[in-house]
Amino acid sequence: xxNDMTPQxxxxxxxxxxxxxxxxxxxxxxxxxxxxxxxxxSRQSATFGDFTIDHLIGCLKAxxxxxxxxxxxVHDPHWLAGGxxxxxxxFDLDWDxxxxxxxxxxxxxxxxxxxxxxxxxxxxxxxxxxxxKGVLPVPRVFWLDDxxxxxxxETIVYEFLKGVTRPSAEASRVxxxxxxxxxxxxxxxxxxxxESLARxxxxxxxxxxxSAFHVPAVGTTETAMLQLNRARxxxxxxxxxxxxxxxxxxxWLSDHLPDLDxxxxxxxxxxxxxxxxxxxxxxxxxxxxWERGYIGDRHRDLAWTSTSTFGSFAEDGTxxxxxxxxxxxxxxxxxxxxxxxSVDPKxxxxxxxxxxxxLMVSALGTAYRLVRLGKTHQDVLLAWVEGVGYAQAEELRxxxxxxx
Amino acid sequence: xxNTVENLLxxxxxxxxxxxxxxxxxxxxxAREQSMLVAKALAFLAxxxxxxxxxxxxxLLAYSDIAAGILAASDEPERPEALKWLEAxxxxxxxxxxxxxxxxxxxxxxxxxxxxxxxxxxxxxxxxSSKVQNAxxxxxxxxxxxxxxxxxxxFLPTGFERSTDAPPPLAEILTRENT
Numbered sequence: 001x002x003n004d005m006t007p008q009x010x011x012x013x014x015x016x017x018x019x020x021x022x023x024x025x026x027x028x029x030x031x032x033x034x035x036x037x038x039x040x041x042s043r044q045s046a047t048f049g050d051f052t053i054d055h056l057i058g059c060l061k062a063x064x065x066x067x068x069x070x071x072x073x074v075h076d077p078h079w080l081a082g083g084x085x086x087x088x089x090x091f092d093l094d095w096d097x098x099x100x101x102x103x104x105x106x107x108x109x110x111x112x113x114x115x116x117x118x119x120x121x122x123x124x125x126x127x128x129x130x131x132x133k134g135v136l137p138v139p140r141v142f143w144l145d146d147x148x149x150x151x152x153x154e155t156i157v158y159e160f161l162k163g164v165t166r167p168s169a170e171a172s173r174v175x176x177x178x179x180x181x182x183x184x185x186x187x188x189x190x191x192x193x194x195e196s197l198a199r200x201x202x203x204x205x206x207x208x209x210x211s212a213f214h215v216p217a218v219g220t221t222e223t224a225m226l227q228l229n230r231a232r233x234x235x236x237x238x239x240x241x242x243x244x245x246x247x248x249x250x251x252w253l254s255d256h257l258p259d260l261d262x263x264x265x266x267x268x269x270x271x272x273x274x275x276x277x278x279x280x281x282x283x284x285x286x287x288x289x290w291e292r293g294y295i296g297d298r299h300r301d302l303a304w305t306s307t308s309t310f311g312s313f314a315e316d317g318t319x320x321x322x323x324x325x326x327x328x329x330x331x332x333x334x335x336x337x338x339x340x341x342s343v344d345p346k347x348x349x350x351x352x353x354x355x356x357x358x359l360m361v362s363a364l365g366t367a368y369r370l371v372r373l374g375k376t377h378q379d380v381l382l383a384w385v386e387g388v389g390y391a392q393a394e395e396l397r398x399x400x401x402x403x404x
Numbered sequence: 405x406x407n408t409v410e411n412l413l414x415x416x417x418x419x420x421x422x423x424x425x426x427x428x429x430x431x432x433x434x435a436r437e438q439s440m441l442v443a444k445a446l447a448f449l450a451x452x453x454x455x456x457x458x459x460x461x462x463x464l465l466a467y468s469d470i471a472a473g474i475l476a477a478s479d480e481p482e483r484p485e486a487l488k489w490l491e492a493x494x495x496x497x498x499x500x501x502x503x504x505x506x507x508x509x510x511x512x513x514x515x516x517x518x519x520x521x522x523x524x525x526x527x528x529x530x531x532x533s534s535k536v537q538n539a540x541x542x543x544x545x546x547x548x549x550x551x552x553x554x555x556x557x558x559f560l561p562t563g564f565e566r567s568t569d570a571p572p573p574l575a576e577i578l579t580r581e582n583t
Binding site for chain 1: 431432433434435436437438441442444445467470516519520522523526527529540541544545546548549551552553555556559560562563564565566
């Protein structure tokens with residue numbers, strides 16, 4: 001019997017042997033192994049848990065009592081919306097800021113739910129944001145609870161930055177997917193968007209504290225293999241059904257792994273919804289959601305940013321706009337000019353296919369499992385994105401057909 | 405007795421959309437986002453629920469076609485185990501497919517059997533002759549298109565299709581494949 005999807009699905013409550021089997025079958029970066037192993041171990045016991053705002057503020061106060069010497073007050077806490085994976089509470093803190101003295105600072109506590117659509121590393125997010133301080137507009141990071149000492153899950157606390165994710169005149173899209181921008185907004189934000197990506201990929205990371213990251217070997221397929229393994233492992237940990245096209249694609253991708261020429265810091269989720277801008281000045285004010293970042297091949301970011309799901313069409317109905325902001329040809333031309341880096345069409349094709357594969361994992365595998373187990377604060381949103389998986393599956397299928 | 409489930413779903417959608425969602429305080433964006441999504445999900449269910457069983461049956465036929473294409477390429481006197489599994493799953497699927505009164509659970513169970521057997525075959529592909537390997541690759545690649553079209557069309561109202569060649573409407577796919 002080849003089908004292991006029994007009614008008492010072993011993925012609902014994985015055994016230690018199953019967890020060990022996943023780790024052995026799909027080697028990934030050490031930090032990702034830690035994150036994914038912890039995800040599966042916590043699935044053995046927990047459900048959603050007590051993630052009320054009062055409870056989380058209680059956790060926050062306990063942490064601040066241990067971290068701060070002076071008196072402090074937390075007030076005006078409320079939930080933030082807009083993302084598809086993390087719990088976010090915004091609050092004001094009256095405190096003695098070591099840099100500014102007594103002040104009130106608006107902050108965000110960003111925590112994993114019991115399980116997340118993307119199991120990611122808070123230490124990586126913490127280190128990556130710090131690595132771009134002074135290079136790009138990023139929030140000031142205050143604290144990291146990397147071992148869930150005070151909060152129920154790993155949590156990062158950073159500065160709340162002002163700005164909007166979309167023009168107020170435009171309709172909101174779930175998690176910013178397919179967000180549209182009018183011509184004037186595009187003209188102002190498009191060049192900044194590309195310039196920011198070039199800065200990320202050309203950032204010299206030697207000397208930065210990036211201990212949670214793995215630097216892949218140049219001239220080898222290591223980074224591509226590790227990222228493919230990560231997607232395959234998550235699929236095998238989370239899926240609720242078999243999908244022949246997925247398994248065929250996994251073999252096809254492993255036969256087409258590209259070499260790495262230059263290791264770059266990657267944002268990992270560089271798209272609308274993950275940056276803020278000031279509507280009056282039309283300047284980008286913050287780059288957020290670095291949780292998927294890693295050190296690897298820039299083509300992964302380039303392919304992700306230009307994914308169809310994140311883009312839209314211009315008013316003519318035929319010009320595809322990368323991330324809804326800039327025509328594809330112009331996007332790559334500006335990127336090459338700003339970064340001085342080449343764009344290899346063959347590598348771009350591979351990473352577009354890998355990204356479709358990754359989106360299938362999230363939309364058809366992880367979202368299914370999390371909703372089934374009631375693991376997040378926004379299960380209805382996760383259930384809603386299933387259609388993304390089939391749209392991306394068709395793109396992947398076409399890419400494979402072109403190769404035959 | 406008429407089936408009133410669609411009516412109920414439409415009523416729930418109107419209630420969420422017109423009464424509950426607008427009354428959610430604006431300073432609770434998480435609740436606002438979710439109340440709007442619940443309204444959309446109810447509207448989606450109301451329009452699509454009537455297609456569910458038919459959609460599952462079409463998926464069964466599409467995967468049966470993939471399995472048949474692979475099995476047709478196999479002329480070995482002694483088939484490898486993975487091919488025998490596929491053959492057995494294909495036979496069970498055929499028995500379900502010819503029953504117009506087959507329950508939804510039987511249909512989805514047969515689909516799970518077939519997809520599980522095809523995936524097992526992909527994992528065991530090195531045990532197969534090159535002829536069967538080629539048939540496996542080409543049948544899964546081309547045979548997955550009707551499955552994806554079906555699901556892309558089913559989820560079209562959720563608004564995540566960016567392709568300029570959107571799939572045909574679901575009713576059209578189901579009618580076309582029925583004839």
